[in-house]
Amino acid sequence: MKTLTPQVKARYFRRQATDLIMGGLCVFAAVIGLIMLALILWMLFSRGLAGLSLDVFTKSMSSTGTGGGLANAIVGSLIQVGIGSMIGAPLGMMVGVYLSEVGKTSRFASLVRFVNDILLSAPSVLIGLFVYQIAVSPFKGFSGIAGAIALALLAMPVVARTTEDILRLVPQAYRDGAIALGSRENEVVRKVILPAAFGGILTGILLAVARIAGETAPLIFTSLGNSNWSTDLTKPMASLPIAIYRYAGSPSADLIQLAWTGALLITVGVLLLNVVSRVSLAALKRGQG
Amino acid sequence: MMETTAATKSLIGTRKPHFADTSFKISLFAAGGIVVVVLASILLIMFLGGRQAFETFGIGFIWSTEWNPVTSIYGALPAITGTLITALLAICIAWPIGFGIAFFLTELCPRALRAPLGIAIELLAAIPSIVYGMWGFFVLAPFMAENVQPWLTETFQWIPPLGDSFFWFSAAPLGVGLMTASLVLAVMILPFIAATTRDVMLSTPQLLKDGAYAMGATRWESLTGVVIPAVRGSLFGAVFLGLGRALGETMAVVFVIGNATRMPDSLYAPSASIASVVANNFPEAEPGSIQLAALLGLGFILFVVSFGVLALARLLLRQERMA
Numbered sequence: 001m002k003t004l005t006p007q008v009k010a011r012y013f014r015r016q017a018t019d020l021i022m023g024g025l026c027v028f029a030a031v032i033g034l035i036m037l038a039l040i041l042w043m044l045f046s047r048g049l050a051g052l053s054l055d056v057f058t059k060s061m062s063s064t065g066t067g068g069g070l071a072n073a074i075v076g077s078l079i080q081v082g083i084g085s086m087i088g089a090p091l092g093m094m095v096g097v098y099l100s101e102v103g104k105t106s107r108f109a110s111l112v113r114f115v116n117d118i119l120l121s122a123p124s125v126l127i128g129l130f131v132y133q134i135a136v137s138p139f140k141g142f143s144g145i146a147g148a149i150a151l152a153l154l155a156m157p158v159v160a161r162t163t164e165d166i167l168r169l170v171p172q173a174y175r176d177g178a179i180a181l182g183s184r185e186n187e188v189v190r191k192v193i194l195p196a197a198f199g200g201i202l203t204g205i206l207l208a209v210a211r212i213a214g215e216t217a218p219l220i221f222t223s224l225g226n227s228n229w230s231t232d233l234t235k236p237m238a239s240l241p242i243a244i245y246r247y248a249g250s251p252s253a254d255l256i257q258l259a260w261t262g263a264l265l266i267t268v269g270v271l272l273l274n275v276v277s278r279v280s281l282a283a284l285k286r287g288q289g
Numbered sequence: 290m291m292e293t294t295a296a297t298k299s300l301i302g303t304r305k306p307h308f309a310d311t312s313f314k315i316s317l318f319a320a321g322g323i324v325v326v327v328l329a330s331i332l333l334i335m336f337l338g339g340r341q342a343f344e345t346f347g348i349g350f351i352w353s354t355e356w357n358p359v360t361s362i363y364g365a366l367p368a369i370t371g372t373l374i375t376a377l378l379a380i381c382i383a384w385p386i387g388f389g390i391a392f393f394l395t396e397l398c399p400r401a402l403r404a405p406l407g408i409a410i411e412l413l414a415a416i417p418s419i420v421y422g423m424w425g426f427f428v429l430a431p432f433m434a435e436n437v438q439p440w441l442t443e444t445f446q447w448i449p450p451l452g453d454s455f456f457w458f459s460a461a462p463l464g465v466g467l468m469t470a471s472l473v474l475a476v477m478i479l480p481f482i483a484a485t486t487r488d489v490m491l492s493t494p495q496l497l498k499d500g501a502y503a504m505g506a507t508r509w510e511s512l513t514g515v516v517i518p519a520v521r522g523s524l525f526g527a528v529f530l531g532l533g534r535a536l537g538e539t540m541a542v543v544f545v546i547g548n549a550t551r552m553p554d555s556l557y558a559p560s561a562s563i564a565s566v567v568a569n570n571f572p573e574a575e576p577g578s579i580q581l582a583a584l585l586g587l588g589f590i591l592f593v594v595s596f597g598v599l600a601l602a603r604l605l606l607r608q609e610r611m612a
Contacts, residue, residue, distance in 0.1 A: 018510075026389040027397065029388075032386055033410050034406075034409060036413060040413075040420065044420065091320055095321055103317075103318075108321065111325060112322075115324050115325050118600060122592075123539065125539040126335070126592055127331070129335065129571075137576055185310045186310050214420070216540045220571060221571060248422075266417055270416070279408070
């Protein structure tokens with residue numbers, strides 16, 4: 001074997017060194033990402049847990065500035081997110097089914113897919129302003145239902161996207177088999193495709209719920225917030241994100257504490273929904289893909 | 290997408306269209322139409338609502354630097370400037386880190402850790418923006434004011450000012466302002482850039498990478514020599530996707546940007562973004578007032594800009610349909 005010239009050795013060393021350094025920097029980048037997540041979660045737990053008590057869940061927000069809880073904000077959020085999901089999820093599912101089963105690669109389906117992808121990351125503040133103009137301004141009043149509509153518009157593209165993705169994983173043989181047995185096209189979708197993809201669609205809906213549960217900006221323009229107990233959909237309605245926003249900007253230490261506790265509640269809820277749906281989605285994809 | 294086989298197509302073709310099938314298809318088609326209608330009406334409503342502002346202040350609304358609710362004079366430039374500076378700085382900070390995370394997740398990380406680490410990064414994206422705002426305001430801003438900004442000022446005060454009105458790092462370290470807002474935005478868009486870049490890198494055929502390794506390339510050489518040239522467009526798409534997010538982010542920015550609707554005179558200056566101005570001024574804006582029209586006009590500008598950026602991102606990502 002010939003011995004390597006010094007130049008070749010030096011070049012080999014340089015290449016290995018570049019690889020090591022760049023690889024090290026990439027590991028460092030991943031560590032930064034994880035540290036950020038840890039920092040934020042640690043801050044939430046250390047500051048939020050201190051204020052966690054039964055009062056938070058049983059008492060309404062107080063207008064005097066001390067005491068009180070977040071009960072009306074929690075219920076308001078549940079109502080608006082619930083109605084928002086009930087409107088947004090079926091619409092999103094229909095869009096997803098359209099894209100995967102009917103429109104496919106047609107020109108209109110490509111347009112819908114493109115527009116849906118843009119809505120997916122469109123600024124939520126604009127959705128709020130839009131719903132203000134069409135559902136608050138004409139009726140001269142902020143309302144819980146307007147908040148729900150804004151959230152529905154945010155949920156729809158998420159559900160549409162995940163539904164289409166998951167329907168594509170359903171084997172073509174299912175469709176062919178159903179048609180061979182004499183099913184009509186709507187029966188193929190309703191009785192074969194949707195049941196086969198049920199788990200995946202459900203996790204997509206959970207992801208959408210998690211996405212809209214933490215939304216604050218659109219609610220400022222639509223349901224406004226309310227310090228009193230109210231479940232009237234035609235009146236301004238409290239919500240957890242708005243309560244956190246108001247309290248975090250207040251000078252009272254008690255209210256800031258309550259804001260931290262609210263932030264902890266909503267983040268834990270949102271992250272749990274995310275973990276559950278992502279883990280099960282990954283399992284479903286492994287099973288079918 | 291899998292194509293319907295020829296045999297199946299001919300089977301469907303022999304049947305008469307049934308009412309249930311027709312109405313089923315029409316309702317699905319209508320749902321798809323709703324998506325398009327929503328986007329178009331957002332654009333239309335913003336334009337109609339903001340028309341009064343564009344009529345009153347002319348096209349100069351876009352580059353007028355004065356925003357004064359007291360005298361009812363509204364110009365969009367301070368908000369546009371704040372939006373662009375924070376979003377671009379955020380990209381400059383987040384892109385290298387996000388790219389590094391993506392390379393780590395696709396090539397360096399042990400296989401067993403890939404999924405859990407990927408989910409952990411995606412959780413960063415799921416944290417509500419208001420929580421980022423509180424973190425930025427209560428934790429990051431004081432830290433910046435006490436530790437980071439004084440040090441930066443000392444180190445970089447030799448940089449000559451830009452013109453006679455922008456002093457880079459030579460300013461009072463307030464904590465809240467452009468720089469802190471950019472940092473918070475960077476953390477927020479980091480997971481989007483990382484996840485999209487990872488998916489783009491994974492879309493490179495393994496055969497190409499194996500070829501590079503067979504030639505004796507290191508992992509980094511296979512990335513720069515094979516993966517990056519193969520998916521360059523989509524990598525830019527990931528950047529634009531992050532930029533689109535950063536442009537429209539509202540709640541986190543409201544907390545940390547300082548909410549001063551004037552032209553910034555340094556990187557520390559309290560400023561405002563379009564989204565933060567809209568959210569902040571909205572409670573005072575009477576229905577039908579010129580202020581509300583100015584806010585809707587700002588919304589229209591933000592919509593056009595972020596639509597352009599997001600559309601570009603999608604076009605660049607379309608081949609693989611990532612993210």
